[in-house]
Amino acid sequence: MSKKPTILIYLLILLSLVLGACATPTPAPTEPAAPVATEAPAEPVATEAPTEPPAAATEAPLAPTAGDKRIILATTTSTEDSGLLEVILPDFTAQTGIEVDVVAVGTGQALQLGVDGNADVLLVHARAREDEFMTNGDGVRREEVMYNDFVIVGPASDPAGIKGMTDAAAALKKLADSSATFISRGDDSGTHTKEKSVWKAAGIEEPSGDWYVSAGQGMGDVLNMANEQQAYTLADRATYLALVKEGLDLVVLVEGDKVLFNPYGVIAVNPEKNAAIQNDLANQFIDWIISVPTQELIGTFGVADFGAPLFIPNSELYNASKPAAAAALKVTGKVTTEMAWTEEEVKAMETMDVEAPNSKGVEETYTGVAINALLALAGLDPAATTVTLIANDGFSKDVPLADLQACASCILSFRSNGGFSSVMPGFDKSFGVKGVVEIVVK
Amino acid sequence: MIAEFNEIVLLSLQVTGIALFFSTLIGIPVGVAMGMARFPGRKLVVALLYTGMGFPPVVVGLFVYLLLSRSGPLGSLGLSWMAQLFTPGAMIIAQTVISFPLVAGFTMAAVMGVDPAVRQQVMALGATSRQAALTILSEARIGVIVSIIAGFGGIISEVGAVMLVGGNIEGRTRVLTTAIVLETRKGNFDLALALGGVLLGITFIANLAMLRLQGKSFDR
Amino acid sequence: MTTAATPLNQNIYQVRNLVQTYENRRVLEIEALDILAGEVLALVGPSGAGKSTLLRLLNFLEAPTQGRIIYQGSEFNTSGDMSLEKRRSVTTVFQRPMLLERTVYENVAFGLRLRGQRDSKDRIAAALEEVGLANIARQRARTLSGGEAQRVALARAMVLEPDVLLLDEPTANLDPYNVGLIEAIARRLNQNHGTTLVLVTHNVFQAHRLADRVCFLLEGKLIETGPVQEFFDQPRDPRTHAFVNGEMVY
Structure with a gap:
């Protein structure tokens, strides 16, 4: 008889277990699932204090009102995990008094949060899906923010032998051919989306087999898993570098391929979705994040720790503010194919060193690309007679084609602060044109 | 899609089933012994057992992870028979460790809840010590069944440890809970809910089945 | 049918210098007590006299602190070993029936199952018939009344056909009808099967009704033993006299 209460207790425990099991799998689609990282209101005040000591005192009473303005930023784990947001967001709160509640999830969920109207603004990196999001009317404004790059990492022993390859797709193909274990995020994140596009480029629609491990976890988890299994994976550089500091053994094997660049966009969610969406605050956020000072802050993030920026600023405003940042070089006129190169592309060509007097008449060594080589790449029209060098300030100088062709050591040298100058040994010094942007063949 | 879905459900049941088998195999005798025996240091063992019952599963996951990690004490031995990280074996180890204290603890409580005079009566009827222990276990069976359900519920719905040591690998270590986390993260709430429904259903059916099973012994 | 290992009227138990101590408290101290095969011996005395302790020792449920019990020629001593x-x-x-959470039938079958005897349906049926509960064999034991439960307990013991049946206050708290039934069953068991009965009771009338001999225990000591008539009519010890006449204050 005395056992009845005991059974009741067991049943209660049982019930709680069932309810416990029930609570775990039920997401609440009407609310953001993840807890939000809230900036302490005191922090922006503290950062301002050194520049404007009295401001700290006057701003302090404003703190309670500042707390009234909040927006929800749904973003990918990479921005949160790398520590970027922690560094830049206090500046936003200090400027606008708006608190930002960060929900760091996969890009898929971040976009879904937008679709469901559960976030005010998104900071994500999956270009195609962002475009789809905009087309569907889920977002009202989209701006470029920055980009980072992906790297293919793997064990130092590199059993598949992909080290140093510059074509990411070819590298993945090689991994597939040698059945080297590759760990995929497999979570529909931006990184996963990128990985799938590279596989596609490699001609592999759906990688499968024992060697292909779809982990369904975050970047850090996947890197650790790859480390444990001495496997390959595609990782964003920021997370990779952060984990290397924690003792990750993997090394970068493939980098620099254009397809591995990863642009981040910021999107204001359509306020018609939900009355609680604060479009004006979202716009303030976008205006702030694409502004030149914020972009410059982004560009310096990580430099101190890793020796290189983790994110490259890429907003239109920022790019416009850079004087001829993309100092391109063109070859036009009487050529078989008109050519246009970026500075990097030119620098990647075969270079040569020449001795020539500088503007003060002192001999100096210049490094650059032979002008004849550039002309050869474009292909000269037989009717061509003259070459005009055009500078970025509009200045131009004509050179007889025959004279130029006779000069093997005439080059476009690389200027220390970007751009090219013509170095023409044996010619008058007036032929030394600074800031050449175009070569017109006549 | 359906095939993957079934695979996840099946793996969940397999991993949890095997883990529960081991924890029951060890946990029930330990629970019975703890519930009946009086020996020096018993209080300490009971305290440890209760601590184990409330031990955060994710910490168990962490320990198993570190243990099996390539650089860990077991992983570095390179034993071929030892379960490796990111395999169902590792998940089974973690789930066994998590469910063992639940099974042993609840069994102990159930056995202690049996009137001590029952043992005396059973001995007086000519039982050996073993028979007496089995009879008391049978008397405590509702509690023992609850202990198994508690162990089952504790691990089938556990996500942290299996995520850590299993790695949520598609087709290999992805179970219901980790799949739910993943699908929620992807924004696939429909699929996440469906998986959640299956998990709920499994827990419910398991409870029903076990309660029915114990009812049977009365009607035999 | 039982074949008692000890012929009737010979000693089935010989208790010698038996001492039982619980946590330094001496609860039982008996120099000598012989129990005859086939007799009904009543142990009477107030609460705390050590009657139940003696019964547990006679069933080898616990080891004595000192002394020994010779049972059917085998010695039971401080080692606690008995075949x-x-x-x-x-x-x-x-006193409490301590039925298991099973059906009435399964409870009665329990002791036989412990002995590996599974095909004993007839014996179980006969035992249930004997205690008048054949009609509720399928019922769960937990649902029974106190008297029914105690009769099941008795059937469960009887079906084992023991040489010795120890009864520890079997009818305390029962109604007169059930008391009568149980006493009748016990008497039949003794008379028809020659089962030795040792009955612990604080009820002198029950001892008078059932016993061949009576032992009076007080504070763990055996005060007086005698044939039932003599015990009640001419007690030698004044304390026995006081107990028998209901004058003892305890």
Whole structure:
């Protein structure tokens, strides 16, 4: 008889277990699932204090009102995990008094949060899906923010032998051919989306087999898993570098391929979705994040720790503010194919060193690309007679084609602060044109 | 899609089933012994057992992870028979460790809840010590069944440890809970809910089945 | 049918210098007590006299602190060892029936199952018939009344056909109808099967009704033993006299 209460207790425990099991799998689609990282209101005040000591005192009473303005930023784990947001967001709160509640999830969920109207603004990196999001009317404004790059990492022993390859797709193909274990995020994140596009480029629609491990976890988890299994994976550089500091053994094997660049966009969610969406605050956020000072802050993030920026600023405003940042070089006129190169592309060509007097008449060594080589790449029209060098300030100088062709050591040298100058040994010094942007063949 | 879905459900049941088998195999005798025996240091063992019952599963996951990690004490031995990280074996180890204290603890409580005079009566009827222990276990069976359900519920719905040591690998270590986390993260709430429904259903059916099973012994 | 290992009227138990101590408290101290095969011996005395302790020792449920019990020629001493076969020829019905959470039938079958005897349906049916409960064999034991439960407990013991049946206050708290039934069953068991009965009771009338001999225990000591008539009519010890006449204050 005395056992009845005991059974009741067991049943209660049982019930709680069932309810416990029930609570775990039920997401609440009407609310953001993840807890939000809230900036302490005191922090922006503290950062301002050194520049404007009295401001700290006057701003302090404003703190309670500042707390009234909040927006929800749904973003990918990479921005949160790398520590970027922690560094830049206090500046936003200090400027606008708006608190930002960060929900760091996969890009898929971040976009879904937008679709469901559960976030005010998104900071994500999956270009195609962002475009789809905009087309569907889920977002009202989209701006470029920055980009980072992906790297293919793997064990130092590199059993598949992909080290140093510059074509990411070819590298993945090689991994597939040698059945080297590759760990995929497999979570529909931006990184996963990128990985799938590279596989596609490699001609592999759906990688499968024992060697292909779809982990369904975050970047850090996947890197650790790859480390444990001495496997390959595609990782964003920021997370990779952060984990290397924690003792990750993997090394970068493939980098620099254009397809591995990863642009981040910021999107204001359509306020018609939900009355609680604060479009004006979202716009303030976008205006702030694409502004030149914020972009410059982004560009310096990580430099101190890793020796290189983790994110490259890429907003239109920022790019416009850079004087001829993309100092391109063109070859036009009487050529078989008109050519246009970026500075990097030119620098990647075969270079040569020449001795020539500088503007003060002192001999100096210049490094650059032979002008004849550039002309050869474009292909000269037989009717061509003259070459005009055009500078970025509009200045131009004509050179007889025959004279130029006779000069093997005439080059476009690389200027220390970007751009090219013509170095023409044996010619008058007036032929030394600074800031050449175009070569017109006549 | 359906095939993957079934695979996840099946793996969940397999991993949890095997883990529960081991924890029951060890946990029930330990629970019975703890519930009946009086020996020096018993209080300490009971305290440890209760601590184990409330031990955060994710910490168990962490320990198993570190243990099996390539650089860990077991992983570095390179034993071929030892379960490796990111395999169902590792998940089974973690789930066994998590469910063992639940099974042993609840069994102990159930056995202690049996009137001590029952043992005396059973001995007086000519039982050996073993028979007496089995009879008391049978008397405590509702509690023992609850202990198994508690162990089952504790691990089938556990996500942290299996995520850590299993790695949520598609087709290999992805179970219901980790799949739910993943699908929620992807924004696939429909699929996440469906998986959640299956998990709920499994827990419910398991409870029903076990309660029915114990009812049977009365009607035999 | 039982074949008692000890012929009738010979000593089945010889208790010698038996001492039982619980946590330094001496609860039982008996120099000598012989129990005859086939007799009904009543142990009477106030609460705390050590009657139940003696009964547990007679069923080998606990080891004595000192001394020994010779049972059917085997010695039971401080080691607490007794062969399973001998142990199984003695059983006890306690004051509380302590039925298991099973059906009535399964409870009665329990002791036989412990002995590996599975095909004993007839014996179980006969035992249930004997205690008048054949009609509720399928019922769960937990649902029974106190008297029914105690009769099941008795059937469960009887079906084992023990040489010795120990009864520890078997009818305390029962209604007169059930008391009568149980006493009748016990008497039949003794008379028809020659089962030795040792009955612990604080009820002198029950002792008078059932026993051949009576022992009076007080504070763990055996004060007086005698044939039932003599015990009640001419007690030698004044304390026995006081107890028998209901004058003892305890």
